[in-house]
Amino acid sequence: MVTRHFQSSAPLQLDSGEILEYFTIAYTSYGELNSDHSNVIWAVHALTGDGQVADWWSGLVGENALYNFSSHFIICANLLGSGYGSSNALSENPATGTPYFYSFPTLSTRDLAQSLEMLRQHLKLEQIHTLIGGSLGGQVALEWAYTLGNRLQHAIIIASTAKTSPWVIGFNEAQRMAIAADSSWGQEHQDAGKKGLEAARAVAMLSYRNPSDINTKQQEKEEKIDGFLAASYLRYQGSKLAKRFQAFSYWTLTKAMDSHDIGRGRGGVEMALKSIQAQVFAVGVNSDLLFLAEEARFLSKAVPSGSYGEIVSTAGHDAFLIEFTQLTSLIEEFYRS
Numbered sequence: 001m002v003t004r005h006f007q008s009s010a011p012l013q014l015d016s017g018e019i020l021e022y023f024t025i026a027y028t029s030y031g032e033l034n035s036d037h038s039n040v041i042w043a044v045h046a047l048t049g050d051g052q053v054a055d056w057w058s059g060l061v062g063e064n065a066l067y068n069f070s071s072h073f074i075i076c077a078n079l080l081g082s083g084y085g086s087s088n089a090l091s092e093n094p095a096t097g098t099p100y101f102y103s104f105p106t107l108s109t110r111d112l113a114q115s116l117e118m119l120r121q122h123l124k125l126e127q128i129h130t131l132i133g134g135s136l137g138g139q140v141a142l143e144w145a146y147t148l149g150n151r152l153q154h155a156i157i158i159a160s161t162a163k164t165s166p167w168v169i170g171f172n173e174a175q176r177m178a179i180a181a182d183s184s185w186g187q188e189h190q191d192a193g194k195k196g197l198e199a200a201r202a203v204a205m206l207s208y209r210n211p212s213d214i215n216t217k218q219q220e221k222e223e224k225i226d227g228f229l230a231a232s233y234l235r236y237q238g239s240k241l242a243k244r245f246q247a248f249s250y251w252t253l254t255k256a257m258d259s260h261d262i263g264r265g266r267g268g269v270e271m272a273l274k275s276i277q278a279q280v281f282a283v284g285v286n287s288d289l290l291f292l293a294e295e296a297r298f299l300s301k302a303v304p305s306g307s308y309g310e311i312v313s314t315a316g317h318d319a320f321l322i323e324f325t326q327l328t329s330l331i332e333e334f335y336r337s
Contacts, residue, residue: 026085059324193247198238
């Protein structure tokens with residue numbers, strides 16, 4: 001495993017009309033390129049992920065996994081705006097010499113894809129065998145697949161969509177409202193909004209899991225009037241995230257998720273999807289209440305070369321990070337077809 005930093009020598013023109021004159025992307029790679037560079041697997045992480053894909057997707061990427069280090073060159077970059085080495089709101093603004101804080105520009109999934117394209121060109125990778133991502137990572141991967149054209153062979157889009165629904169935007173706005181309700185939000189320090197982030201994560205967890213999963217796993221074994229397991233579970237999840245993530249990145253990336261629309265400025269969603277040249281494998285989760293399985297099914301039918309697979313799980317949206325055995329089997333079948 002090797003982690004490096006790409007410092008862009010060219011500005012990034014953003015969807016918002018703003019220009020990011022300078023940016024850094026941290027990226028991690030595993031394995032070695034083969035002689036004809038035909039073994040590139042590029043993973044794109046979800047909302048609070050990072051470039052260490054072998055850690056958070058260990059059942060899919062690893063020494064003995066489907067994407068193993070002896071056969072593949074695996075790369076995963078920390079998304080622009082995130083807090084694990086890439087430029088974000090706490091990075092220094094070269095125009096002022098101080099952190100951006102609230103002046104960090106609004107990013108779209110298209111901007112995130114374009115920054116990855118600039119990294120690809122820097123690395124001189126002319127072909128990508130497989131581009132894979134889940135949730136926000138799937139949205140960014142789909143945007144990038146549109147621009148990659150014949151440089152990409154396979155796009156695996158998991159628990160994701162071609163356009164963010166009002167339902168998802170509503171969940172994201174509720175989370176940002178929680179951050180904004182924190183009295184420290186608006187202050188210029190790295191822990192601003194930290195308690196609000198805890199509440200935001202609690203809201204998010206209710207969308208990441210299916211009610212049946214929470215009802216089963218947080219079921220009380222004794223009669224109570226307070227101190228319920230479900231409440232403790234959500235508080236724990238909020239605290240856990242706030243210890244490793246920051247509210248600024250959460251704000252930036254949920255906004256990027258809201259922006260996602262593969263058809264914007266391209267004649268609509270269906271027209272844009274018809275232009276994707278890669279073989280697309282859209283994977284839904286039968287119990288996903290956030291990015292519905294029917295949205296993945298639509299995506300598989302709208303591209304010129306698409307197929308659909310489904311994870312069967314009680315875990316809801318988070319099944320794409322949990323059900324490794326099923327996901328491996330589905331992907332292997334996709335490659336054989």
